Amino acid sequence: MKKVKVIPFIQKEKTFFLLSYDPREIIKLVEFPEAGKVQDTQRPWDLSRVKEISQYVAGLINLDLSKMKDRSKRKAKGFIPNCPILNIHGNVKIIEENDEYFILLPETIDDISSSKGNVEILDGQHRLISFDSDQLNENFKSHELFQMGYVICNDLTQDEKTEIFIFSNEKQKTVDKNVLRQLMRWLHLLSDNEEDLYDLVVKLNKDTYSPLKGRISVGGEKVKHSFKILQVIKILEKSKTITTLTNQKKLKLEKHFKVLCNYLKAWEHVFPGKFNHPSHTLGKISGLRYVMYLFPTISEILKDQRKKTTVQNLEPILSTLRNSILTDKFFESSENNTDLLAFRGETSTINLSEKHGGILKSIYINSNDEFDPNN
Known part of the structure; x- marks a missing residue:
């Protein structure tokens, strides 16, 4: 397993962590259903939304967020600086060494296979699923460096996961x-x-x-x-x-x-x-x-x-x-x-x-x- 440093922060005696990592690797550890299927702590994900994000990351969307039919408009870079929220358990875990914290992430095919489902998406599933190998746009270069930030939650209860999902979605307002x-x-x-x-x-x-x-x-x-x-x-x-x-x-x-x-x-x-x-x-x-x-x-x-x-x-x-x-x-x-x-x-x-x-x-x-x- 690969050790990746994380930064802890505490809210009301609960410790969360900040991680920077490639979403193409993180999504391999997520077990998500087919598009449109009901989930316990997530809404059904939408294939068209995932494809749209995939095109955005690949630079095929204009800065006004429209498809690039009008080439005269400025092309989006495809940045995703906001952080999905993940809950980890099982083989994917947080360890402490010398007052520093690390997350253990699988590297080998066998480790990845045995750790499938040990990462749950509480918020940001469309962003992450767009990096699944079946959803990535062909124009996105596989060797291109692309990391995202994540808020890592460790072994949350069902009630805690539900609360975080509700606050991250229902309680947030879209920009006018x-x-x-x-x-x-x-x-x-x-x-x-x-x-x-x-x-x-x-x-x-x-x-x-x-x-x-x-x-x-x-x-x-x-x-x-x-x-x-x-x-x-x-x-x-x-x-x-x-x-x-x-x-x-x-x-x-x-x-x-x-x-x-x-x-x-x-x-x-x-x-x-x-x-x-x-x-x-x-x-x-x-x-x-x-x-x-x-x-x-x-x-x-x-x-x-x-x-x-x-x-x-x-x-x-x-x-x-x-x-x-x-x-x-x-x-x-x-x-x-x-x-x-x-x-x-x-x-x-x-x-x-x-x-x-x-x-x-x-x-x-x-x-x-x-x-x-x-x-």
């Missing part, structure tokens, strides 16, 4: 996706188009001209009645608002920021006390979704009228919407008010917006003359 997007922007990991759109939404949140100033949570901060930046970005993209603004060209930050603000200001003027008021349907994320899905249609109407996207030109169109469709009665809460209930779901909100956009088009559009109101 808005925070990750902010970090990616700072590190220039976004594409040019993604950066432009991110900067546009940040400006909508910061600039005093914007009706949405202060209403967008950009970096995971707690803002009362706020929209998350990824929500707003998704709405601008899926509603084809950005495509309408750019006409398939590059986003022009200042110019298109003003167009969007004019549009939102017109909503504020025509629907005072409703649009952008957190307690009203039009002031919630579903209301913003409805408003932005109408933008391409209203832009099309202005194009037909050969008018620019100004507050003054937008107000008559929105007034028609208010007087004929979004009346005070429309917003009266009732179980029979199916249109108002549509705001409770994303798909139904989109469908309602498209329905109302069709009504506006039938009222206003009379020709196919070419005119771009946003440029």
